[in-house]
Amino acid sequence: MKDLLSKTILKWSETLHKECLPHISIDCVVFGFHNNSLKILLLELIRENTWSLPGGYIKKVENMDDAAHRILQERTGVRDIFLNQFKTFGKFHRSEGFFKEFDDSFWLKQRFISVGYYALIDYTSVTVRNDEFSHSSKWIDVSKTPTLMMDHNQIFQEALAQLRRDLNYKPIGLNLLPEKFTMPELQKLYEAILGKKLNRGNFFRKMKRYGILTKLEETRKGGAHKAPDLYCFNLEVYNKALENGLQENW
Amino acid sequence: MKDLLSKTILKWSETLHKECLPHISIDCVVFGFHNNSLKILLLELIRENTWSLPGGYIKKVENMDDAAHRILQERTGVRDIFLNQFKTFGKFHRSEGFFKEFDDSFWLKQRFISVGYYALIDYTSVTVRNDEFSHSSKWIDVSKTPTLMMDHNQIFQEALAQLRRDLNYKPIGLNLLPEKFTMPELQKLYEAILGKKLNRGNFFRKMKRYGILTKLEETRKGGAHKAPDLYCFNLEVYNKALENGLQENW
DNA sequence: CCAAAAGTGTTGAACTTACACCCATGA
DNA sequence: TCATGGGTGTAAGTTCAACACTTTTGG
Numbered sequence: 001m002k003d004l005l006s007k008t009i010l011k012w013s014e015t016l017h018k019e020c021l022p023h024i025s026i027d028c029v030v031f032g033f034h035n036n037s038l039k040i041l042l043l044e045l046i047r048e049n050t051w052s053l054p055g056g057y058i059k060k061v062e063n064m065d066d067a068a069h070r071i072l073q074e075r076t077g078v079r080d081i082f083l084n085q086f087k088t089f090g091k092f093h094r095s096e097g098f099f100k101e102f103d104d105s106f107w108l109k110q111r112f113i114s115v116g117y118y119a120l121i122d123y124t125s126v127t128v129r130n131d132e133f134s135h136s137s138k139w140i141d142v143s144k145t146p147t148l149m150m151d152h153n154q155i156f157q158e159a160l161a162q163l164r165r166d167l168n169y170k171p172i173g174l175n176l177l178p179e180k181f182t183m184p185e186l187q188k189l190y191e192a193i194l195g196k197k198l199n200r201g202n203f204f205r206k207m208k209r210y211g212i213l214t215k216l217e218e219t220r221k222g223g224a225h226k227a228p229d230l231y232c233f234n235l236e237v238y239n240k241a242l243e244n245g246l247q248e249n250w
Numbered sequence: 251m252k253d254l255l256s257k258t259i260l261k262w263s264e265t266l267h268k269e270c271l272p273h274i275s276i277d278c279v280v281f282g283f284h285n286n287s288l289k290i291l292l293l294e295l296i297r298e299n300t301w302s303l304p305g306g307y308i309k310k311v312e313n314m315d316d317a318a319h320r321i322l323q324e325r326t327g328v329r330d331i332f333l334n335q336f337k338t339f340g341k342f343h344r345s346e347g348f349f350k351e352f353d354d355s356f357w358l359k360q361r362f363i364s365v366g367y368y369a370l371i372d373y374t375s376v377t378v379r380n381d382e383f384s385h386s387s388k389w390i391d392v393s394k395t396p397t398l399m400m401d402h403n404q405i406f407q408e409a410l411a412q413l414r415r416d417l418n419y420k421p422i423g424l425n426l427l428p429e430k431f432t433m434p435e436l437q438k439l440y441e442a443i444l445g446k447k448l449n450r451g452n453f454f455r456k457m458k459r460y461g462i463l464t465k466l467e468e469t470r471k472g473g474a475h476k477a478p479d480l481y482c483f484n485l486e487v488y489n490k491a492l493e494n495g496l497q498e499n500w
Numbered sequence: 501c502c503a504a505a506a507g508t509g510t511t512g513a514a515c516t517t518a519c520a521c522c523c524a525t526g527a
Numbered sequence: 528t529c530a531t532g533g534g535t536g537t538a539a540g541t542t543c544a545a546c547a548c549t550t551t552t553g554g
Contacts, residue, residue, distance in 0.1 A: 432532085433532080433533080434531085434532070450532090450533095451533095451534080451535080451536095454533075454534070454535095455534090455535090458534095473531085473532095474530080474531080475529085475530055475531040475532070476530080476531055476532050476533080477532085478531080478532055478533080479532080479533075
């Protein structure tokens with residue numbers, strides 16, 4: 001076991017042991033929206049063909065939610081990320097296999113219970129940074145995710161399911177889109193999350209009825225066709241509406 | 251610090267240290283339904299006026315979900331409890347205060363991140379057992395909960411909120427009611443969870459439309475008035491219906 | 501001019517809410 | 528007989544799905 005990943009983990013073991021709580025980790029499913037499709041941020045580890053969700057550990061004197069924010073800020077450069085804790089994964093064997101051939105003294109080989117968060121990020125505001133464990137970070141379409149390490153595929157699937165359930169209860173559009181967006185973009189986002197086509201006219205009317213959008217004076221110039229109107233969210237109405245949830249049936 | 255609670259904790263410290271994962275605990279909000287009102291199971295600790303949610307720790311070689319089941323089985327005697335993990339609580343200061351005056355060597359004084367589960371139990375099938383830390387266990391109406399230790403009031407509130415959201419997605423009636431029940435009982439359960447009155451005729455029609463109930467030949471004799479019909483759930487239809495959720499609007 | 505975007509109209513079905521009314525029946 | 532439970536009727540209002548039609552406008 002002398003590959004680069006092993007060496008890197010060994011190097012970090014002592015620091016992690018000193019600073020972080022043992023047995024508890026955080027895994028993040030970071031959603032972004034680009035080119036009309038929903039994507040998640042995946043890391044390719046410095047060991048070949050090993051994909052992982054971004055994650056990290058909780059410092060001994062740090063709130064758990066703060067740890068999740070810190071982990072993602074280090075990774076994406078974005079402050080004030082919208083984060084939602086959705087489930088904690090605690091199977092005894094969940095990381096078995098992955099660290100099999102590592103030395104038992106490796107801090108990362110201990111049993112971990114992992115708290116899952118999903119994050120919503122405006123794709124355009126992210127500059128991904130790699131760390132010592134990962135040589136590349138990529139946005140991957142949710143329908144084309146590769147096999148991930150440990151139980152990360154399951155964690156991702158549960159995050160996506162929760163995202164769907166949360167669509168009418170959390171400011172999902174607000175956090176996945178840039179400040180200004182067009183109606184077709186918003187519709188495509190909803191379609192991507194729900195995994196089905198929606199009727200344009202009805203979608204328009206429904207959004208209008210909610211009253212959560214403010215139509216701006218500007219339009220988006222430069223496209224090949226008619227310039228679509230730009231909208232932004234009316235934060236006051238949006239947040240108030242979410243208290244009781246929007247409509248259920250799509 | 252020589253009161254009974256301190257002594258008991260000290261006595262258990264070594265065993266817990268050997269057998270359980272540090273820094274991780276489980277707290278359970280156990281819901282039951284009795285006398286037309288929704289109740290939760292609370293423990294009165296052997297220190298006076300200290301109320302707590304039932305909880306415990308995860309063994310080093312045990313799945314987290316199994317730990318939750320074990321903890322509740324020891325407490326209630328019920329196997330196969332319906333359990334739903336709803337949120338994990340990880341504030342750094344969440345247990346601060348409570349163990350302030352305890353010796354630092356106490357295993358329970360370390361920082362804990364607590365995984366919250368809510369449980370649904372048929373009230374009639376429970377025989378509560380106390381343990382060395384609690385001298386009594388009581389079912390308390392959700393609207394009359396006392397002040398609980400640490401952040402347990404918050405944990406309870408979040409469990410109740412999640413229970414409401416889950417009403418159309420989880421077999422909540424099935425797990426809170428005895429096998430056979432009457433339509434007024436089912437309606438009272440829904441009213442208790444949602445915290446509002448529902449129209450009887452419409453409730454009846456809605457349940458009928460779902461097709462999740464099977465009307466039995468028997469009636470419940472012995473009441474002061476007309477004997478109400480007994481129903482049970484049609485498990486096949488019920489489970490299938492829950493896959494996509496029932497209706498939203500109550 | 502064309503294709504995309506914006507906006508409106510319509511229709512039937514389904515569902516909700518809020519009543520009211522009738523019948524059955526156990527003690 | 529009377530309070531409770533069971534069951535149905537109805538009317539108004541809302542929402543949704545599906546479809547079609549018109550208008551606008553950038554390049």
